[in-house]
Amino acid sequence: MDSRRTPFDVFDEMERAFDQMRRSMWGGHGPRNRDHDWDARSLPEAYEYGHDSNLSVEATDEGYVVLADLPGFEREEIDLRFDGGMLHISATHEVTDGEFARSRRVRESVSIDGDVRVDDIEATYRNGVLEIHVPTDAEAEDSHHIDID
Template sequence: MPEKPNPFEELDELIERMNDQFGELSQTFEGGSVLSEISVDVADTGEEIVVTADLPGFAEDDIDLRADQESITLSADAETEAVEEDANYHRKERSHQSVSRRVRLPEAVDAAAATASYTNGVLTVTLPKLDPDAPGGHEIDVE
């Protein structure tokens, strides 16, 4: 007697095919330069909240970082070098990159006392915890 097909296996195969097709499609947008979201880690060390974000390919000056008591907003905008007019490109994938992400924080923080560093494409923002009743938002300089 033939074995009944497993609908879950068929569904898994369909989802896998769709993921492959959408992955290929995403490479065509903006010349293959697709960085849709900033990957972040949010850690609570007890006294502070530490946000670590991957921003490969950006310079410090390309990064805009803002924080208030409840969230942090990361954005970066970079342009690659100029295209050589007399060059015959076989592939051109490097172009303008722009990303942005707002991350809600698990507790209120003192945005004015926040610090940020950027090393080898990794941004680390340290935000001391604050009493939830304290007012204000603050722009953070990236060093």
């Protein structure tokens, strides 16, 4: 085995440094490739959608309760759908003040086990917290849009 350094070794060292930085930034979570290594190409998508909703799912006797922290969004900016066994949450907030524009986007999807009673799904949005009650039983439909109270 040849132990001489090549001009390209610096790139390997840089990649190791970036991997360490990404692990530090994402706290052991975040985009990974199929080999469970950090994949820098997936960072822009992860950053664009924020992954900052602090989503939690709790199983109950009646089904599931899903909580998502979405401060700063208006109720009309949140889209909530149940389709094909998945609960989809997406929200977009855009602000334009003359010369500058900013936007914030959140997208989350949760797989719901069991047969969901889509007509009985209830959602509320208060004080920046989206709370969704997803009841389950033996009857299910395929797709349904959910209104937020």
